[in-house]
Amino acid sequence: MNGFSNYLHTLWQVFRKDLQVEWRGRQGLPVMLVFALLVVFLFNFALQLTPALQAGLASGLLWVALAFASTLGLNRSVSLERENNALDGLLLTPADRSAIFFGKTLSNLTFTTLVALVLLPVFSLFYQQNMLNPRLLLVVLLGLGAYTSLGTLLAALSIQTRTRDVLLPVLLYPLALPVLIAAVEATRGILGGQAWGELQSWILLLVACNILFLAAGLLLFDTILEE
Amino acid sequence: MPKKQPLLTLLNILSAVFVIGALILILFFTPEEAQMGAVQKVFYFHVASAWAGMLSFVIAAVGGVLYLVKREMRWDWLSLASIEVGLVFGLAAILSGMIWAHPIWNTWWVWEPRLTTTAIMELIYLAYFILRGALNTPEAKARLGAVFAIVSVITVPLTFFSIRLYRTIHPVVFVSGDSAAFTMSPRMWNAFIASLVAFNVLLAALIWNRTRLAALQTHNELEENLP
Numbered sequence: 001m002n003g004f005s006n007y008l009h010t011l012w013q014v015f016r017k018d019l020q021v022e023w024r025g026r027q028g029l030p031v032m033l034v035f036a037l038l039v040v041f042l043f044n045f046a047l048q049l050t051p052a053l054q055a056g057l058a059s060g061l062l063w064v065a066l067a068f069a070s071t072l073g074l075n076r077s078v079s080l081e082r083e084n085n086a087l088d089g090l091l092l093t094p095a096d097r098s099a100i101f102f103g104k105t106l107s108n109l110t111f112t113t114l115v116a117l118v119l120l121p122v123f124s125l126f127y128q129q130n131m132l133n134p135r136l137l138l139v140v141l142l143g144l145g146a147y148t149s150l151g152t153l154l155a156a157l158s159i160q161t162r163t164r165d166v167l168l169p170v171l172l173y174p175l176a177l178p179v180l181i182a183a184v185e186a187t188r189g190i191l192g193g194q195a196w197g198e199l200q201s202w203i204l205l206l207v208a209c210n211i212l213f214l215a216a217g218l219l220l221f222d223t224i225l226e227e
Numbered sequence: 228m229p230k231k232q233p234l235l236t237l238l239n240i241l242s243a244v245f246v247i248g249a250l251i252l253i254l255f256f257t258p259e260e261a262q263m264g265a266v267q268k269v270f271y272f273h274v275a276s277a278w279a280g281m282l283s284f285v286i287a288a289v290g291g292v293l294y295l296v297k298r299e300m301r302w303d304w305l306s307l308a309s310i311e312v313g314l315v316f317g318l319a320a321i322l323s324g325m326i327w328a329h330p331i332w333n334t335w336w337v338w339e340p341r342l343t344t345t346a347i348m349e350l351i352y353l354a355y356f357i358l359r360g361a362l363n364t365p366e367a368k369a370r371l372g373a374v375f376a377i378v379s380v381i382t383v384p385l386t387f388f389s390i391r392l393y394r395t396i397h398p399v400v401f402v403s404g405d406s407a408a409f410t411m412s413p414r415m416w417n418a419f420i421a422s423l424v425a426f427n428v429l430l431a432a433l434i435w436n437r438t439r440l441a442a443l444q445t446h447n448e449l450e451e452n453l454p
Binding site: 150153154157160162163167170171181182185201202208212224226 | 295347350354357358367370371373374379381382385386388393
């Protein structure tokens, strides 16, 4: 096997392992899902949403719910490796560490996308907007891709602190702000029936975030995990 | 005990002379702006501190890269010093901006790109200190601090760009009031350039002193631990 297919193999195995652990334990995804739904309900009452307000705020609420729920998944994904020193085992293998990063990002993206796939119909129902739109799905994938790649990087960082997973939101939210702004605006545009061309800058910004954060993971993940 | 370099003493004196010099220029040798009056004079130190803050965060990221490449503690001290000094300059920029905005915009705060980005930047670098505080060894503080400083520098321009994009799409309530809104007379330019030079020298002096302090602290801790 040459180097690159070896790399992809490692990536795939990390991804598969995460999915398998989740499938057998079912401890991360249900929590994320219920939490996201709770956020939707909390905001409804906290903001006293009237039908007129709902239309304007739906895109923002969707992303706040996704961002909060993702944080739980991201923490879970690294704390899983801390338990029983699974991380040490992973690091003892000759596997390329950035491959571990990409595998973990991919599994995190899968979980958060699944949450989004449940949230979109729920939002369509509760906020009287059709959110089942292929273009919106693309924005969700791009937004969550950037969010989880940055999140996986920072979760690996925060798990090494004394405070463990408590730290992640403080590190992640301010840094993820451009992703959230672009995702919310692109979503708002799509729901408002704007043409694809008008949303171009937001989509490009999301693509740029994806590339930059994946590159940061590729270059820095090795450094984060060395002990 | 590391000796204090004569060049540092010179820099300290120079920064005091330059800041006082710039202040004299601003107070006595610039005309009062026709519409805004005396409060416009905040502008000189306001822009200079915003610049110094921004520059110091870039220096911190450069220090982070150098630490990761060379693994010498002095680059971490530089990084830490720059962020600490940068936080103070950022806060000075925000507060001086508020003093100006209150009479001119009739409000203390506007969600304008530069203001918002500066505020987010303060939050990001506050998180840097929380991160360091939650780590146990100087090595981990340096390594993960460097990673965080580098990732932060990537996201800050993205944040600025996304908020500006957001503002250009949304109706502009306030026309931004810095250099674009009024034309500067030659004497105003002189004071402005003098402030910029003074704050750059002050920044260099502060970072150097703070780096030296970190070196002394480490030196002391090592001495205390000797049998």
